Amino acid sequence: MKALIPQETYRQISDISLDYLINDKNIKGIIFDFDGTLLIKRQISEGTINFIKNAKSKKLKIAILSNNIYVNPILVEQLEIKTTKKFAFKPLKKPFLDxxxxxxLPPENIAVIGNNRIADIYGANKAKMYSIYIQDLQNFFFKKRVKNNLKNLGIKKIK
Structure with a gap:
């Protein structure tokens, strides 16, 4: 399904080139998913904090879109993000357009950065926004460990 395929994929937010987004893709704003994208294991990495500060210094508008009811207000204040939408019902396109x-900003000038192909990427693509997928490394390494353990038990065919 094409709507689940992001325009770009990265391991972490700090790997994304802001200059590329601004100059080549005409991005003027970024919408972040909160849990699992900005916030991993209840912490925001130094690389992510620097990315947001750098984005702001380049005059990009920043917002948070989350399906959760609770988005930590202290972290939002610390990052100086003024626009947030909680309990958003992603992947519906309405919260993205709101x-x-x-x-x-028009949707085509906004990048959505998230770690969920259905909630974040599908929703962004349906809203005609530029979608960037952040690989869920915690989940990736967990699956890899489970797969290796099953192989060690003699189970050969694993997808």
Whole structure:
């Protein structure tokens, strides 16, 4: 299904080139998923903090879109993100378009960065936004460990 395929994939937020997004893709705003994207194991990495600061210094508008009811207000304040939408019902395109409206930007000038292909990538693609997938490394390494353990038990065919 084409709507689940992101325009770009990275291991972590700090790997993304802001200059590429701004100059080549005409991105003027970024919508982040919160849990699992910005916040991993209840922490925001130094690389992610620097990415957001750098994005702001380049005049990009920043917002958070989350399906959770609770988005840590201390972290949001610390990152100086003024636009947030909680309990968003992603992947419906309406919450994405509502945030685009709140950011005063057309959808095609917004990048969505998330770690869930259905909630984040599908929703962004349906809203005609630029989708960037952050690989869920915790889940990746867990699956790899389980797969290796099953192989050690003699189970050969694993997908």
């Amino acid at each position: 945030l685009a409206n709140a950011m005063n």
